[in-house]
Amino acid sequence: MNVKKLLERVRLFLDADTQTQLHEIRSIRKVLKALKEKERELQASLEHEKDDEAREALQLHLEVIYAQRKKGVDRVLQLKEALKPEEDILQRPLD
Amino acid sequence: MLKKITLIAVVSVLVYAFWVSADFTEIAAGVALFMFGMLCLEDGFKAFTGGTLETILRKSTDSLWKSLLFGISSTTLMQSSSLVSLITVSFVSSEMITLAAGIGIIMGANIGTTTGAWLIAGLGLKVDIAAYAMPVLVFGMVFVMQKGKTLRGLGYLMLGFAFLFLGIHYMKEGFESFQQSFDLSAYGMTGLTGLLVFTLMGMLVTVVMQSSHATLLIIITALSAGQVSYENALALAIGANLGSTVTIVLGSIAANLGGKRLAASHVLFNVITAGVAIVFISQLAWLVDHLAALLGIRADDYLLKLALFHTLFNVLGVVLLTPWVSRLEGLLIRHIQFKPKGIEQPLYLMPEALETPLTAVNAVRKEVRHLFDNAYGLLAHGLSLKRNTIDSQESLSEAVKYTRRIFPIDVEDAYEEKIKSLHNEIVAFIADAQLRESTRLATEELYVLRQASRDIVEAVKGMKHLHTNLSQYGLSSNLAVRERYDQIRLHLAKLLRELRQLLRDEPDEVSNLSLDALRLSSQKASRKLMDELDEMIRHRRIATSIATSIMNDEAYVTDIGNNLLDAAATLIGRPVAGAAEQQLVLNDEEIAQLVDKESVADETSRP
Incomplete structure (x- = not known):
């Protein structure tokens, strides 16, 4: 094991909080992706739906998904803000 | 579906019976009033759960001896073991007292009820509980219409008592003609057959009359008129005790599991006591003679001797069964499990x-x-x-x-x-x-x-x-x-x-x-x-x-x-x-x- 790798391991050990936050960002992004998928499905259903009542229900669900996604994105931004000095790590692909 | 068919069948039979017999209508109305009285009593006692009455009851029944004394004194005052037993079923049903305490009260009630025989035989008196039904009913209704929980509870209790009294009254009225057909002198018997036959007769008469007091009244009257022998009268008294269990069984139909267990204990207690009395009838009769002499009762005063016998064999039953009360309680809890058909059972909780x-x-x-x-x-x-x-x-x-x-x-x-x-x-x-x-x-x-x-x-x-x-x-x-x-x-x-x-x-x-x-x-x-x-x-x-x-x-x-x-x-x-x-x-x-x-x-x- 070279010195660089060893130092990296020590840093990770000493900085468990950062790891937790990174893990949280990854998890939220995964849910956001699933929500986006669900949103697409609902949009497609909405386009084909003729019944007013059903359309209203779909619209409502879309509103909720929008609010949830916004909440998720805000949380990710907040976490990123807290991790600013670790910018280099965040550049790595998360999914 | 089966429930519906049974209901239709029962209603049809009742309608037919009402059509053909006015007496039956009266008897059935008596049973209905009686059971409604039980429900009212239960509602009434529930209103007092957690309150002063519960504390008093708990304190007066927290040991077997206290329960026994409570049963003896309340039955002596009310002059009806059936009523005390039914109220005890209500107490146990609404979990105001434990099953063991209930068994104690029932045993005490069996002794308390023998005071009635002394009163009938000695004084010729009998408290007519039905006479109180009407005013109690009116006062009960007045209290039920009040807003306070305690007053309403009291009202339901009074209604419960009134309906019980009325129920017993209507049942007695309905069976009046039936009672007249019992000419006991025609059936005089001796020996074991006589003992068993007259025990059965005493039981049947009590079931019909719904009151062991009424049966004792008949026995004492018949004995004083020479219609039955002293020996047969003793057997009839044993039967009267057995018959009184039917009242409590009837009352427990409307009760919950606790009430049913108590009713079972009452049946067990009375059956065992009667069994012992039948087996040792000669020894008991000998004991009665000696005690009567000690108490200054004349040898030919069969009325008081019958009362003494009634007390003796009930006390004997209590003495014999008292050491087994806690075991009896455990046995009843283990074996009388109430799982009605409709109750949903868990599928996965193994x-x-x-x-x-x-x-x-x-x-x-x-x-x-x-x-x-x-x-x-x-x-x-x-x-x-x-x-x-x-x-x-x-x-x-x-x-x-x-x-x-x-x-x-x-x-x-x-x-x-x-x-x-x-x-x-x-x-x-x-x-x-x-x-x-x-x-x-x-x-x-x-x-x-x-x-x-x-x-x-x-x-x-x-x-x-x-x-x-x-x-x-x-x-x-x-x-x-x-x-x-x-x-x-x-x-x-x-x-x-x-x-x-x-x-x-x-x-x-x-x-x-x-x-x-x-x-x-x-x-x-x-x-x-x-x-x-x-x-x-x-x-x-x-x-x-x-x-x-x-x-x-x-x-x-x-x-x-x-x-x-x-x-x-x-x-x-x-x-x-x-x-x-x-x-x-x-x-x-x-x-x-x-x-x-x-x-x-x-x-x-x-x-």
Whole structure:
């Protein structure tokens, strides 16, 4: 094991909080992706739906998904803000 | 189906019997009044549960000797062991006293009742309890109409006593002609056959008369008139004791498990006492002679000697059985288990599931799901919709709109049979699981599942109130009222359909998040209904009293919905719920903001 790798391991050990936050960002992004998928499905259903009542229900669900996604994105931004000095790590692909 | 057929058969037989016999009508009315009296007594005692009476009762029956003394003194005062026994069944049924204390009182009552024989034989007196029925009934009704809980409880107690008195009175009246046909002198017998035959006769007469006092009165009169021999009179007295158990058995039909166990103990006690008395009749007769001589009773005063015999053999029974009371209690609890057919049994809570924390959690999760399914069926029927209608793709608006009748279901009964019983089992199983070695995660999951089970119970409790008003106003001829109730029913029916669908699907990352849409939809429906009601009240299109009833019912529906959503969140959540998913769940404030936004959008889109 070279010195660089060893130092990296020590840093990770000493900085468990950062790891937790990174893990949280990854998890939220995964849910956001699933929500986006669900949103697409609902949009497609909405386009084909003729019944007013059903359309209203779909619209409502879309509103909720929008609010949830916004909440998720805000949380990710907040976490990123807290991790600013670790910018280099965040550049790595998360999914 | 079988229940319905039995009911029709019983009603048909009764109608026929009423048609052919006026006496039978009187007897049946007596039985009905008697049993109604029992129910009133139980209601009355329940009003005092947790209060002063309970404390007094507990203190007077906290040891076997105290219970015995309580039974002796109360029966001596009331002059009716049947009445004391029946009241004791009510005490035990409403769990105001323990079964052991109840057994003590019953044993004491058996001794107390022998004072009646002394009174009849010695003084020729008898307290006529039926004479008190009418004023007690009137006072009882006056108290029942009061608002205070204690006064109402007292009123129910008085009504209970009055109806019991009246019931016994009508039964006696009805059997008067029957009583006259018993000419005992024609059946004089000696030896073992005589003993057994007269015991049986004494029993039958008491069953018919519903009072061992009345039988003793006949025995003493017959003995004094020389219609029966002293030996046969002793056997009749034993039979009278046995016959009195029928009264308590009859009373326990309307009682719960505790009451039934107590009735069984009474039967056991009297049968054993009678058995011993029959076996040792000669020794007892010898003892009576000697004691009579000691007490200064003349050798030919058979009336007092009969009273002495009656006391002696009841005391003998108490002395013989007192050391076995706690064992008898255990035996009765073990062997008399009351599991009515309709009671729902758990499907997954097997003792083997307790072996590991994971299997315990899985079993409870499945059982809570089972409970949810039961609640779903009950709530659907409570809304007067079939399960199939909600499960299908049928239009719920139309199903609600074209409802022609409110399902006449007994929500209270269904709750006890399908929900409460299962919830009890779940809670008990979780308690068992917590006694064993577990992991932190399993303990937390069990806690959450118990809460989910409780949420489901609360949802069904809400339906109990809602169904009462739905039955009254659900199909109102006032279109405005009917429409509002249709809205309430539709709101809950839609929620049930969505939840059913969500629970049926395989859970994914966003299953739990889908519940937010249901919460929003529920709150929006609630807001819409309230706004409409406000407007209707303003324009006087609906009476305020009905509007407030609808508002109350809307609150019940909101509570039912919230409880169901909370339970569903637990059931949908994967065993290890993702923290990220939880973070995206909208809180109450965020949902309220969306409701506001939706309302504004609705306002602006209106022409």
